[in-house]
Amino acid sequence: MDRIAVKTNILKDNQQAAAENRRLFEQGGTVVINLMSAPGAGKTTLLEATLRNMRDRDRVAVIEGDLQTDLDAERIRALGVRSHQITTGNVCHLDARMIARAIAVFPIQELDLLIIENVGNLICPASYGLGEDFRVVIASATEGAEKPKKYPVMFNKADVVLLNKADLAALPSGVDLAELERNVREVNPKAVIIALSCRTGEGLKLWIDWLQEAIASRKTASVGA
């Protein structure tokens, strides 16, 4: 028997496709967000609230990932924002090649911000980079404070963790937001953590400011280059 050394990352094809996406995004000067959470944490509602605040000022578009239906892309279009739906069939995450195919037919030039809403899932999307600049993960106050501990890889890889539905934390059945935040911190000491509510608008400004800061730094960087 002969042994052949391989030493290759199992996800190298995805990594290469992600690097190519990233090159295109950087060329276009677009900040790209990979938005992830469990089903029902409020990704699309957060997007709607975000876009209402940004659509008049910034050039924004959205790519939606779902197993089935284009309902989410419709919700975004209803706000007058360009959106493209990827239906994965039964694949539990978006991968970099799906994004590459999408941006071939959904032009992303002249965008300040592209938000990719991943399939609702706290496991698989963690392993598949899309070429994004930032990973944003939502943990909502209705999901229990232990979520970050139960899905540590997802939360560990986040640049920003949004504690959504913060208004519901005050309910008798709500979670202790301080405990949720502590659990995020323990699996990811470096993440930016923002508590917010799309219903009351609490904390939303912090999130929008963070996004605008990211867009501004990208513009400064492109001018410098």
Place this chain on the structure above:
Amino acid sequence: MHEISVAQSIVEIAEANARKQNCTCIQTIKIRLGEFTTIVPEALEFAFEVARRGTLADDATLEIEFVPMVTRCALCGSVRDPVRQVCLLCPKCGLPLEMISGEELQVEYIEVKSESERKEWIA
């Protein structure tokens, strides 16, 4: 659930490396799988049974070296295995811990029938 696509990637990588050496029969595929990944070894073994069919790895065994998650504090140097209750803050210093191992996801090597074995088989 994504173990199927991971298993397919493993088979593709193994096949590409076997073809480079003109080998048509892969006998072993050895991978390193970190504890701090989203891949479950049992699910991957099951998925591999499906993914290898009809490929150069049809008769191959998948060997998984499971790499535990180990972290180290840059300040006090304490090394720990924090998986049961993941906490990446040093219990002594409170500083972020660096991960020494646990994120591996790599095909290490493949084993193929050697030239002489192949000749025997043809004879």
